[in-house]
Amino acid sequence: MTEQELYDYAISMLAKKNYSSGDMHRQLARVTEKMDDVEHVLRRLIENHYLNDIQSINYLIDKQIKKFHGPTRIKQELRQKGFPPALIEQEIEQSDVDWYELAKEARVRKFGDALPTEPKEKNKQIRHLQYKGYTMDTIFEALS
Numbered sequence: 709m710t711e712q713e714l715y716d717y718a719i720s721m722l723a724k725k726n727y728s729s730g731d732m733h734r735q736l737a738r739v740t741e742k743m744d745d746v747e748h749v750l751r752r753l754i755e756n757h758y759l760n761d762i763q764s765i766n767y768l769i770d771k772q773i774k775k776f777h778g779p780t781r782i783k784q785e786l787r788q789k790g791f792p793p794a795l796i797e798q799e800i801e802q803s804d805v806d807w808y809e810l811a812k813e814a815r816v817r818k819f820g821d822a823l824p825t826e827p828k829e830k831n832k833q834i835r836h837l838q839y840k841g842y843t844m845d846t847i848f849e850a851l852s
Contacts, residue, residue: 730790781841
């Protein structure tokens with residue numbers, strides 16, 4: 709596959725779905741063994757603003773926040789999509805989200821306004837908030 713064919717293939721992939729630069733690199737590496745061509749195509753895609761990791765990360769962070777997910781889960785999902793860990797950390801730090809308030813909203817949405825009185829119920833709510841990706845600090849604040 710020539711470099712131009714690889715570029716056209718990448719454009720057709722981007723027409724269907726947004727990719728991180730890491731995901732795109734993996735996808736292109738599957739169809740050719742010429743790593744130089746893959747690097748050139750990635751550089752062209754970034755220069756032409758077809759690949760923009762920061763914009764994609766911010767979109768996905770907003771999407772996860774709407775699902776009431778916490779920072780731990782968001783980081784994990786973004787890492788799985790192939791974004792650079794340093795960039796993920798930077799964008800999450802720059803997001804102006806009150807994680808305590810979001811955890812509280814997630815708890816209220818699932819379990820109602822009343823705080824748990826029994827240990828069994830409290831543990832259930834803690835497990836749910838852990839699954840959603842909140843730190844223990846945040847969880848205990850949401851439960852108080």
